Amino acid sequence: FPILRWTWRLMYGSALAGVAYVCYGIYEMRNPNDQPEPDAAKKTLVILGTGWGAVSLLKKLDTENYNVIVVSPRNYFLFTPLLPSCTTGTIEHRSIMEPIRNFLRHKKASVKYYEAEATKIDYEKRVVYINDDSEIKGDISSTEVPFDMLVVGVGAENATFGIPGVRENGLFLKEVSDAQRIRKRIMDCVETATFKDQSPDEVKRLLHMVVVGGGPTGVEFAGELQDFFNNDLKKWIPDIKDTFHVTLVEALPNVLPMFSKQLIDYTEKTFKEETITIRTKTMVKNVTEKYIEAEAVGPDGKKQLEKIPYGLLVWATGNALRPVVKDFINQIPAQKDSRRGLAVNEYLVVKGTENVWAIGDCAVANYAPTAQVAAQEGNWLARMFNKMAKTHEIESKLAELSVAQEKAPNKETRDRVFEEIKDLQKRLLRLKQIGPFEYTHNGSLAYIGSEKAVADISWLSGNFATGGTITYFFWRSAYLSMCFSTRNRILVVMDWVKSKTFGRDVSRE
Ligand code: FAD
Ligand code: NAI
Structure with a gap:
C-alpha cells in the first residue's frame, strides 16, 4: 500500500523535523x-x-x-x-x-x-x-x-503597620527565602510537637498555623497548607491528625475583598469544608513569640481583645x-x-x-x-x-536630509531628497502618536485549596465569576502558560507530577 508507506514517511519526517527544531532551540538557548x-x-x-x-x-x-x-x-x-x-x-x-x-x-x-x-x-x-x-x-x-x-x-516590601513583634516573630511570603523559611518552620513545628512528653497545650499551640491577612496571598497559602496536611502530613505523622489546625485572621468582614461576593462566599464555604477557620473582623494588634493579640468584633458589635497561641505565623497584610x-x-x-x-x-x-x-x-x-x-x-x-529611539533616529536623519537638500546639485536630486523627507515626516508623525498607558484587566484568579480555584474573568466587556475544580485546571493552565520560559514550564509540570505521584517531601532541610 503506497499510501500507507507515504503516510508513514511523512509522519516519520515530521517527527524528525520536530526533534531537530527542539534540539536547535535548546542549542540556541545554550549558545x-x-x-x-x-x-x-x-x-x-x-x-x-x-x-x-x-x-x-x-x-x-x-x-x-x-x-x-x-x-x-x-x-x-x-x-x-x-x-x-x-x-x-x-x-x-x-x-x-x-x-x-x-x-x-x-x-x-x-x-x-x-x-x-x-x-x-x-x-x-x-x-x-x-x-x-x-x-x-x-x-x-x-x-x-x-x-x-x-x-x-x-x-x-511587606506591610506591618508598625505592629509590634511582627518582624521578629512572623514570616512573610514575598521572596523565595520566605517560602523556604515557611517550609522549614512547618516541619519544625510538627517535629517539635511530637517531641517526647510535650504537654497537650503546647502540642496544640505548635500545631496551630495562623495566617494573618485574608487577601489572595493569605488565602492561597492557607489553602496550600491545608492540602499539605490532608494529602501528606497526616498520613506520615498520624499523631498530629487531630491537632493540626489552620486559622486565617482578617480585619475586614470578609476575605478576598477584590473578588465578587459569590466567590467570597464560595471561598468561605470551601474553607469551612476543609476545616480552615476564618476569623473575620479580627485585627491583630500585637505579636509575641507564642501568641498574637487580636481585637475581635463579636456578633453583638462589641470589641474584645483575644490571645491566640500559634506555632507558625505567616503575615500577609499587603504592601508598604x-x-x-x-x-x-x-x-x-x-x-x-x-x-x-x-x-x-x-x-x-x-x-x-x-x-x-x-x-x-x-x-x-x-x-x-x-x-x-x-x-x-x-x-x-x-x-x-x-x-522614542526610532523618533530620535528619524529626527537626526531628517536634519541630515535637509542639509543634503540645500546642497543638492540639481533639481532631480532635490526632488528625490524632498520625497524622502516627506516619507520620514509621515513616519515621524505616526511614531509620535503614542497614546497613554491603558490597563486591560483580564481578571483575577486564586487557588483556594483542595484542588479548587476562584476566577473573576473579564469577558466581552462583562464579568464572569466561577469557582471549583474546573476553574482549578484553568488556573493551572493559565499560570503554566504565563511562566517565564519553556524551561520553567517543564519544571513546574514535573513538580506537579512528582508531588501528585510521590507526595510532598516532609523532610526538614
Ligand atoms: P517585584 O516583582 O516585587 O520586583 C521588584 C524587584 O525589585 C525585585 O527584583 C527586587 O529584588 C528588586 N528590588 C527591591 N529593592 C530594590 C532596590 N532597592 N534596588 C533595586 N532593586 C530592588 N499578582 C498577580 O497579578 N497574580 C497573582 O497570582 C499574584 N500572586 C502573587 C503571589 C504572591 C505570594 C505574591 C507575594 C504576590 C503575588 N502577586 C500576584 C503580586 C505580584 O507579584 C506583584 O504585584 C508584582 O510582583 C509586582 O511587580 P514589580 O515589578 O513591581 O515588583
Ligand atoms: P492584600 O492587601 O490584598 O490583603 C491584605 C489583607 O490583610 C487585607 O484584607 C487587610 O484587611 C488584612 N489586614 C491588614 N492588617 C491586618 C491586621 N492587623 N490584622 C488582620 N488583618 C489585616 O495583600 P496580599 O494578599 O499580600 O496581596 C498583595 C497584592 O498582591 C494585592 O494587590 C493582590 O491582589 C496581589 N496578589 C494577587 C494574587 C492573585 O491574583 N492570585 C495572589 C497574591 C497577591
Missing part, C-alpha cells in the same frame, strides 16, 4: 550569539529591579538603542503566582526562578547587570547610589551609577513602600502627598520629574498592585522607549 557592546554615545537607561515590571520591560526593549544598566539585589526573575506552592513543596522554588543573566545574554545588544540594591536616587545629580548587599564583598561594595533615563521597578522609594518621594515636591507609592502620570512618568518612570508595585496609577498591572506597564514602556 547565545555574541552581543555588541552598548554605544557610549547613546543614552544611559538605568532600570531598577528584576521583577514583573522590569523584566516585562526588558523582554520587549530593543536594547541596541540605549546603554541599558539593570540594578537589582535579586539576580533572577521570580514567578510569584506560584510562590505559595513552594511553601509546602508542591513546587520546588528553582522551577519558578529564571536567571536574569541567561535572559539578558539573549538580548540583541549587551546589557550590564549589577547585583546590588539601589540605596538612594539623587534626582538633582541624576545618579543612583548602589550597594552590594551580598555575603561576599570586593574592595568596592558601594558606588554610583549615572543615568539619563531611569525606570524604578523596585516593587514593595521601600526605603529607596520613600527617600525619592521626599526629594520631589510634587510627590509630597504620595503615601502608597510614586505618583505617576498616564505616561508612567514620575510626577514632578523628567526622564524618570515608575512601574509595578512602587508606582501609584490607580490600579491594584498586581503582576498583571506591572507586566502591562513594563510592556507599554518598552514599546514607548523603542518608539
Whole structure:
C-alpha cells in the first residue's frame, strides 16, 4: 500500500523535523550569539529591579538603542503566582526562578547587570547610589551609577503597620527565602510537637498555623497548607491528625475583598469544608513569640481583645513602600502627598520629574498592585522607549536630509531628497502618536485549596465569576502558560507530577 508507506514517511519526517527544531532551540538557548557592546554615545537607561515590571520591560526593549544598566539585589526573575506552592513543596522554588543573566545574554545588544540594591536616587545629580548587599564583598561594595533615563521597578516590601513583634516573630511570603523559611518552620513545628512528653497545650499551640491577612496571598497559602496536611502530613505523622489546625485572621468582614461576593462566599464555604477557620473582623494588634493579640468584633458589635497561641505565623497584610522609594518621594515636591507609592502620570512618568518612570508595585496609577498591572506597564514602556529611539533616529536623519537638500546639485536630486523627507515626516508623525498607558484587566484568579480555584474573568466587556475544580485546571493552565520560559514550564509540570505521584517531601532541610 503506497499510501500507507507515504503516510508513514511523512509522519516519520515530521517527527524528525520536530526533534531537530527542539534540539536547535535548546542549542540556541545554550549558545547565545555574541552581543555588541552598548554605544557610549547613546543614552544611559538605568532600570531598577528584576521583577514583573522590569523584566516585562526588558523582554520587549530593543536594547541596541540605549546603554541599558539593570540594578537589582535579586539576580533572577521570580514567578510569584506560584510562590505559595513552594511553601509546602508542591513546587520546588528553582522551577519558578529564571536567571536574569541567561535572559539578558539573549538580548540583541549587551546589557550590564549589577547585583546590588539601589540605596538612594539623587534626582538633582541624576545618579543612583548602589550597594552590594551580598555575603561576599570586593574592595568596592558601594558606588554610583549615572543615568539619563531611569525606570524604578523596585516593587514593595511587606506591610506591618508598625505592629509590634511582627518582624521578629512572623514570616512573610514575598521572596523565595520566605517560602523556604515557611517550609522549614512547618516541619519544625510538627517535629517539635511530637517531641517526647510535650504537654497537650503546647502540642496544640505548635500545631496551630495562623495566617494573618485574608487577601489572595493569605488565602492561597492557607489553602496550600491545608492540602499539605490532608494529602501528606497526616498520613506520615498520624499523631498530629487531630491537632493540626489552620486559622486565617482578617480585619475586614470578609476575605478576598477584590473578588465578587459569590466567590467570597464560595471561598468561605470551601474553607469551612476543609476545616480552615476564618476569623473575620479580627485585627491583630500585637505579636509575641507564642501568641498574637487580636481585637475581635463579636456578633453583638462589641470589641474584645483575644490571645491566640500559634506555632507558625505567616503575615500577609499587603504592601508598604521601600526605603529607596520613600527617600525619592521626599526629594520631589510634587510627590509630597504620595503615601502608597510614586505618583505617576498616564505616561508612567514620575510626577514632578523628567526622564524618570515608575512601574509595578512602587508606582501609584490607580490600579491594584498586581503582576498583571506591572507586566502591562513594563510592556507599554518598552514599546514607548523603542518608539522614542526610532523618533530620535528619524529626527537626526531628517536634519541630515535637509542639509543634503540645500546642497543638492540639481533639481532631480532635490526632488528625490524632498520625497524622502516627506516619507520620514509621515513616519515621524505616526511614531509620535503614542497614546497613554491603558490597563486591560483580564481578571483575577486564586487557588483556594483542595484542588479548587476562584476566577473573576473579564469577558466581552462583562464579568464572569466561577469557582471549583474546573476553574482549578484553568488556573493551572493559565499560570503554566504565563511562566517565564519553556524551561520553567517543564519544571513546574514535573513538580506537579512528582508531588501528585510521590507526595510532598516532609523532610526538614
Ligand atoms: P517585584 O516583582 O516585587 O520586583 C521588584 C524587584 O525589585 C525585585 O527584583 C527586587 O529584588 C528588586 N528590588 C527591591 N529593592 C530594590 C532596590 N532597592 N534596588 C533595586 N532593586 C530592588 N499578582 C498577580 O497579578 N497574580 C497573582 O497570582 C499574584 N500572586 C502573587 C503571589 C504572591 C505570594 C505574591 C507575594 C504576590 C503575588 N502577586 C500576584 C503580586 C505580584 O507579584 C506583584 O504585584 C508584582 O510582583 C509586582 O511587580 P514589580 O515589578 O513591581 O515588583
Ligand atoms: P492584600 O492587601 O490584598 O490583603 C491584605 C489583607 O490583610 C487585607 O484584607 C487587610 O484587611 C488584612 N489586614 C491588614 N492588617 C491586618 C491586621 N492587623 N490584622 C488582620 N488583618 C489585616 O495583600 P496580599 O494578599 O499580600 O496581596 C498583595 C497584592 O498582591 C494585592 O494587590 C493582590 O491582589 C496581589 N496578589 C494577587 C494574587 C492573585 O491574583 N492570585 C495572589 C497574591 C497577591
